[in-house]
Amino acid sequence: MSEEHPQHPKKPNNIDELRRLKQLKKEAKKSLNSKPQVEQSPPGKVYERPFAVVPDQPMLESPAGQVRVMTFNILAQSLIKRKLFPDSGDYLKWKQRRRMILDEIKLYNPDILTMQELDNFEAYYEAMFAEMGYQVLYYTHPAKRHGCGIAFKKDKFDPIEYDTVDYNTDALCQPSYMTGNIAQLLALQLKSNPSIGLVVGNTHLYWRPSSNYERFRQTIIYSNRLLEFKQKLNASTRWEPLLLGDFNTTPDDAAYGLLTTSQLSDFHVEDLNTSRAYKPSAENSQEDQEDEEQEQSIAISVDQLDSIESLLAKYHNDSKWKSIYSHFGSVNTDPNSLGLFGEPRFTDYASQFQGTLDYMFIDSNSLVKIKSLLLMPYEQYLKPSLPNKHFGSDHLSLVADLDQNQKTFSVDVAKDETVAAFRRLLMKTLGILHDASFSLIALGKILQDYCQDGTPARLFSTYRVRDKSSVFVHLYTTAKKRKRKHGRVVISIDRKRKKTATVDNMNTITLPFDNFVCPTCSNDTRQKRCVDCGCICDQCNGYWHLECAGLTTSPKGQYWYCPECYNGDHENVIGKDAQLQSSNNKRLTVKGQDCTIVPYFHVGKIPGVSVGQTWATRESLAEWGVHRAPSKQVSGNGKVGAVSILLAYGIIEDRDSGDEFVYSGVGGDNKKKSVHSNRQIGPQTLENGNMYMAITCNAPVDAKRGGTAINWRKSQPIRVCRASTLNAIRPEFAPVQGYRYDGEYKIVKYWPFREPTTGNVIWKFLFRRDDPEMPPWTLEGRRVITRKRLRMIGTEDEDTDWMKRYTIGYEAKRAIEKDVQNKRLWDQIADMVFWSKFEFLQHVFDEAFACASHACSKPIKDPITLPCGHICCMRCLAKSKSNQCFTCRSNIPRESIQVNEKLVRVLRVLNPAYGKTPAPVPSANLKMRPKKKKRPTKPKRVRIVIEALRKPSKVSVRKQSSARSRQREKNPNLHEKYEPIVVIKAHTARSPSKKPSKLRNTRRK
Known part of the structure; x- marks a missing residue:
């Protein structure tokens, strides 16, 4: 019986089909279980x-150096909800944010750092700050x-x-x-200088709007507890307080106004009373739900x-605070980043809110000087909201460099002290000033030892230094040699010939002297000005005797002007009164310039006057009709209202952010005012200038409570x-010199305010800018x-032809x-924009294309x-021992050293005399000889006689142009005139053996 063999396996083609089907099932199952892949953010x-x-900000370098302070709300991870930050995506993840927060702290490397919304401290931040060399004091509320x-x-x-503060139990x-909000108080002492210390406060106030x-x-508690904490410290150390944190307060809130001005407006009081009776309701927040229930x-x-x-009444108003970032307006280059009162427009840029909430405050009387500020980023880096790929928190950090080493000295000086004697006195008082190479600066002017006529200059009569003024000692500014600083050449002040100077690297010396009381000096008629009398001119700052000023008693009123400066109420614009009252616009000329005649109390803009135009004196300001009142701050009447105001002096407490400012009314002020204060000694009433301004507001006039405009844009400009x-008060918005027109403003509201100290x-008046032209x-x-080439009007060197604008020709444009x-x-x-050809050529040849x-x-x-873009001469580059640019020190390749023929072509088109050898200048050897009549048979050509050095020393060179010959043919009488002949003498003596015939042969050769 034959053995049965097992069945053979399936054919290979069937096996491959089974494998394929099995693979398809696996892929289908995998696709069902897998989630769609989301693209990860970089x-x-x-x-x-x-x-x-x-x-x-005057500063002096010292061994203590500067201190960098930083405050930062880092956004707690426990408060993050996706619905509150819909635009942040993966940048809300903890690993991403914690790395960016630490990178930002390492980038700016502060000496003192205050943080809000700090969580995961023991798990992460404590070890990281220890590696960075910081010691951290952390505190959180149990809730x-x-x-x-x-x-x-x-x-x-x-x-x-x-110490710590709990606002719930205080x-x-x-x-x-x-x-559940808290505050921290910490006293830090400098190791390098134990006599200086900082009292640092850190807080996070309640968030609900x-x-x-x-x-x-909470703001009152925070400020009071920090000042009380400071009083308990060692008195041998100078402690400077710092109030830092996230205040959740905008600059127009009552808390900010209380800290910076120590007073409240009626609007703030009404807002606080409304908030006091408010019952909370469901609102969106950035706090988590557990905190919200507790709050x-x-x-x-x-x-x-x-x-x-x-x-x-419980607030300690003896110390007024100053916001460090209120100086942001003076350093800001982006107008979109500027907010109210000089503060940044935003420190928080979340999806639900953008505004300023974080602040850094110092004592307004502190010796701490603000050296530099960290600027705000452009808004394009913040959109659509924070956090994003550039910032790890929804708040922006604030960083400031502070210098605590400013020194102030009080020096008693005589009433007739000269500048030279005062300089010697300072050299004895300040041991560091052992050399006389320093400058004294007061009221923006450099104090010279002598006047232009050679007489000794005096502090009070020559430079108008007032009571308790500050004189700055500017070190190392009169060096005779040029110095390179920050890539530019700094020339000594004597060569600059300037009346003003920038103040830096200096000490401050205060000059106190007696008050303006002297019963006998008025009898001295020989002296015209005096520092003892109370007559101080508000125009020239001169001190006057009562008798010399034609007064019997001290002047009354808001302002007083000496006889040399007073103009009266007459019309300064040239023209008859009938022309001024005419309804038709007429043209006339004032100091060589065309203008339009307008009524005395003209409302609105003056035709032909642009925003930013400046005038040297108030007289020229009145001539142009911008502000007609020669001795008042408010110009107007009871029928039309106020048409113009002049901000010359003001109360420091008044807010001014440029586009919006608070203006204190007229009347009831101190007659002996200075540029630093304008204290009230009596109450004001709603009359005269105050009534003129109240009429312009789009609201009913109320002499008791004031009024708020229904629509402020409908108020009179x-x-x-x-x-x-x-x-001296607000340099970020004031002109450097003279008087400047800043545009049209409208009154938003006006109200009576009672001073807490005097009760006056x-x-x-709250003014708001409504002008289409740029500030x-x-x-x-x-x-x-x-671009408009606006110059100061009223100066001696004023150009009367500035209205004629210069344009470049067609040929020059083609060459350019x-x-x-x-x-x-x-x-x-x-x-x-250039207003003359001379000005254009001067700029091209002396500035734009001057040698580097x-x-x-x-x-x-x-x-x-050069490849770097700078211009230099071939002769200067050949003399240079290095192959580097004279300005930027960049290397110059050899192949780039070629004369720019196209530039030469442009310069020749602009100035045909460029590159040509100048004609010889007549000297003492010039002789005048009668001109001989030219023979008509000889050709008209130029004859030049040249003699070598070995030939006779005296050689006559005669040059006769063909143009002169043609003129003589037309006018034969020209031969009677004289023509100069230049005689050139050589250095070698004449050889007696040579004959004139050989000399003629040499000339032919």
Whole structure:
């Protein structure tokens, strides 16, 4: 029986089919279980913001150096909800955010860091800050999962005292909500200088927008507790307080106004009373749900809460605070980033809110000087909202460099002290000033030892130094040699010939002397000005005797002008009164310029006057009709209302953000005012200038409570001018010199305000700008002023032909288009406006295309356009020992050293005399001889006689042009005139053996 064999396997083609089907089932099952892949966001990188030096902040270098302070709300991870940050995506993840937050702190490397919404401290941040060299003090409320922290460098500071504040349990005043907010107080002493210390405060106030009362209460507690904490410290150390944190307060809220001005307006009081009686409702927030339930619990009833007057009575208003970032307006280059009162427009850029909530405050009387600020980023890096790939938190960090080493000295000087004697006195007082090479600066002017006529200059009579003025000692500014600083050449002040100077690297010396009381000096008629009498002219700042000024008693009124400056109420514009009252616009000329005659109380803009125009004196300002009142701040009448105001002096407490400012009314002020204060000694009433301004507001006139405009844009426009005297109070919005027209403003509201110290009533007016032209203090406004070529009117060197604009010719434009290498320079020149050909050529030859070598004082010859874009002469480059640019020190390749013939062509078209040898100048050897009549048979050509050095020393060179010959043929009488002949003498003596015949042969050769 045959053996049965097993069956053979299936054919290979069937096996392959089974494998294929099995693979398809696996892929189908895998596709059902798999989720769609989401594209991951790229890793974020911190955007580096630049620092800007704060101007007009005098500082002195010392061993203690500067301190960098930073405040940062880092956004607690426990508060993040996707619905609150819909645009952030993967940048909300904890690993992504914590890396970016630490990178930003490492980037700016602060010495002191205050953080809000700090969580995951023990799990992550504590070890990371220890590696970075920081010691951190962390505190959180039991009701919250995040808290606050203060970090400082252990190698630079020693912690002295530490305390915390709980706003829920503080006994100063009753809380309206159990919010769970806290504050930290820390005293740090410098290791390098134990005599200097900082009292650092860190807080995070209540977040709810409608709870202004609770935030106002917490602000008072925060400020009072920090000042009380400072008083307990060692008195041998100079402690400087710092108030930092997230205040959740905008600059127009009551809390900000209380800290910066120590007073409240009626609007703020009404807002606080409304918030005091407010009951919370469901609102969107960025806090988590657990915190929100705790915060919404009401502590006590509304009737048991402290009133606004009670809170103000408990506030320590003896120390007024100043916001460090209020100087942001003076260093900001982006107008879109500027907010109210000089603050940034936003420090928080979340999806639900964009505004300023974070602040850094210092004592307004502190010796700490603000050296530089961290600028805000452009808005394009923040959109659509934060956090994003550039920033790890929804808040922006604030960083400032502070210098604590400013020194102030008080020096008693005589009433007739000369500048030279005062200089010697300072050299004895300040041991560091052992050399006389320093300058004294007061009121923006450099104090010279002698006047122009050679007489000794005096502090009070020559430079108008007033009571308790500050004189700055500017070190090392009168060096005779040139110095290179920051890529530019700094020339000594004597060579600059300037009346003003930039103040930096200096000490401050205060000059106190007696008050203006002297019963006998008025009998001295020989002396015209005196510092003892109370007559101080508000125009020239001169001190006058009562007798010399024609007065019997001290002058009364808001302003007083000496006989030399007073103009009266007459019409300064040239023309008859009938012409001024005519309804038809007529043209006339004032100081060589055309203008339009307008009524005395003209409402609105003056035709032909642009925003940013400046005038040297108030007389010239009145001539142009911008502000007609020669001795008053408000110009107007009871029928038309106010038509213009002049901001010359003001109260420091009044807010001014440029586009919006608070203006204190006229009347009741101190007669002996200075540019630093304008204290009231009597109450004001709603009459005269105050009534004129109230009439213009789009609201019924109320002499008791004031009024608010129904629609402020329908209020009557008022021309606003600012004077240079405001530089002592608000330099970011004041002109450098003279008086400037800033555009049309309208009154939003006005109200009576009672001073808490004196009880006097002052009328306040809120002005808001409503002008289409750009403000002159912004970057765009300055460009418009440069483009329009607006010059100061009323000066001695005023150009009367500035209305005639110069345009470049067609041939010059064609030549400029061919000069491709210098296209950037020509484009810059095209954007500028020139009013004469001389001014245009002077800019081209002396500035734009001047040689880059600082040693070259001649016009550029054989110009070379370097690869870096600078211009230099061939002769200067040949004399140079290095192959580097004179300005930027970049290397110059050999192949690029070629004369730019296209530029030479342009310069020759602009100035036909460019590159030609100048004609010889007649000297003492010039002789006048009668001109001989030319023979008509000889050809008309130029005869030049040349003699070598070995030939006789006296050679006559006669040159006769063909043009002269043609003129003589037309006019035979020309031969009677004389023509100069230049005689050139050689250095060798005449050889007696040579004969004249050989000399003629030499001439032929």
